[in-house]
Amino acid sequence: MRQCQYNQVCGGCRIRAEVVTGDLWESDPACYLTDEEIGLGQARQARAANA
Numbered sequence: 537m538r539q540c541q542y543n544q545v546c547g548g549c550r551i552r553a554e555v556v557t558g559d560l561w562e563s564d565p566a567c568y569l570t571d572e573e574i575g576l577g578q579a580r581q582a583r584a585a586n587a
């Protein structure tokens with residue numbers, strides 16, 4: 537599984553993710569960075585193409 541390239545310094549907010557989505561392990565909904573900025577743009581596009 538690929539992670540945000542800033543995960544080691546940020547970690548996201550698990551509480552916001554759980555409150556908004558009901559899943560503690562979802563993405564932080566308050567993150568303002570794009571998929572490309574966090575280094576996941578190509579991986580998500582490839583997953584969507586295979587779905």
Ligand code: SF4
Pocket residue numbers: 540541542543546547548549564566567568569574
């Ligand atoms: S996606 Fe955003 S909130 Fe999550 S770890 Fe990366 S920078 Fe932080």
